[in-house]
Amino acid sequence: NGVERLNMATPVSVLRLPKGPDPNSRGFDPKSPRFIALCRTSISTSAASEVDSAELQREQHARSVLRETFLRCLLSMTNKKVQFHMYEKVKVEATFGASDIDVLNFQVSDLHTPIGVQKEALIRSQDVISFTFDV
Amino acid sequence: MQCGWPLLGPLQWIRYVNKQVTVKVGKDEEHRGWLLTVDPVSASLVLVDFREDGGTSVQVVMGHAVEEVQVLQEADEETADRLRTSFMSLRTCSLDPEELRMRRRGVRSWLEKNRVPVEEEGDELRVAGVLTIRAPYGPEDCFSSNQTVLDRVQRLIQTKPDRPGPRPETDPDPTRPSWTDP
Numbered sequence A: 001n002g003v004e005r006l007n008m009a010t011p012v013s014v015l016r017l018p019k020g021p022d023p024n025s026r027g028f029d030p031k032s033p034r035f036i037a038l039c040r041t042s043i044s045t046s047a048a049s050e051v052d053s054a055e056l057q058r059e060q061h062a063r064s065v066l067r068e069t070f071l072r073c074l075l076s077m078t079n080k081k082v083q084f085h086m087y088e089k090v091k092v093e094a095t096f097g098a099s100d101i102d103v104l105n106f107q108v109s110d111l112h113t114p115i116g117v118q119k120e121a122l123i124r125s126q127d128v129i130s131f132t133f134d135v
Numbered sequence B: 001m002q003c004g005w006p007l008l009g010p011l012q013w014i015r016y017v018n019k020q021v022t023v024k025v026g027k028d029e030e031h032r033g034w035l036l037t038v039d040p041v042s043a044s045l046v047l048v049d050f051r052e053d054g055g056t057s058v059q060v061v062m063g064h065a066v067e068e069v070q071v072l073q074e075a076d077e078e079t080a081d082r083l084r085t086s087f088m089s090l091r092t093c094s095l096d097p098e099e100l101r102m103r104r105r106g107v108r109s110w111l112e113k114n115r116v117p118v119e120e121e122g123d124e125l126r127v128a129g130v131l132t133i134r135a136p137y138g139p140e141d142c143f144s145s146n147q148t149v150l151d152r153v154q155r156l157i158q159t160k161p162d163r164p165g166p167r168p169e170t171d172p173d174p175t176r177p178s179w180t181d182p
Helices: A033-038 A047-051 A053-077 B010-016 B077-088 B097-113 B147-158
Strands: A081-086 A090-099 A105-113 A116-124 A128-134 B019-025 B029-038 B045-050 B056-061 B066-074 B118-121 B124-127 B131-133 B142-144
Touching: A047 A053, A053 A090, A053 B010, A053 B029, A053 B045, B010 B029, B019 B045, B029 B056, B029 B077, B045 B077, B097 B118, B097 B124, B097 B147, B131 B147, B142 B147
Parallel strands: none
Antiparallel strands: A081 A090, A081 A128, A090 A105, A105 A116, A128 B056, B019 B029, B019 B066, B029 B045, B045 B056, B118 B124, B124 B131, B131 B142
């Protein structure tokens, strides 16, 4: 029988969603209260560190150890299949590309969605609960 | 509703490293694993799970989704070692020196055949003074800031005859047939 099932792997053209409010139409305006509340781009040093320089040094050392390990973890994810678990019970699979420095967006390829495969996509980290991959 | 996890700071987060934790996210969802690290920028937790089949899976829980983190136990030395070595080396090269030497020579002569200037520098190959090839000398082991040279050399190595079979996680084209050259 020559009828092929509609294959989930069929690539779909890029969806262009309606433009949002200016000045940034693709997501949050960085000056909006919502962006500032949800998309913190840095976590400042603790209050204790501001008074005690030895404490600050310890904190910075911990910060760099933690960050380096995290970056190595991200590096090991490159080109691997990753499952994203998102809000509203959404689970999608994609090949991991990269993260931006603030871990606000993930660049992925071959994102499998219920309506087809997006060849390239950006996933907002705010929409993600967790993601998983095999080493 | 967000708990205080993202506000704890590096000195508190680092105390959770190498401990087995359960993390509550959203409603009634829990993830468990060995905590490898916490990203100080996003407060995200990296949990490692050593599966029974010998594989290792990693789960990253976004800091903003964390409701609660509980410590179950401290890692014993063996587990701590496993955690330490799972990501520390980007690529572990598990070939013996003789095999490596042969491979290096093979890649070197292939490049020379294609008139690409190459020199051996210790365990590495240096191409045209701008590109370095590290063990095990595959296309993904090439490092250069010159995109053109990098591209050319990677392609060349990819088309080198007698190349060993594709490595599933790194070979860009696993469907490419491998062919042997007498």
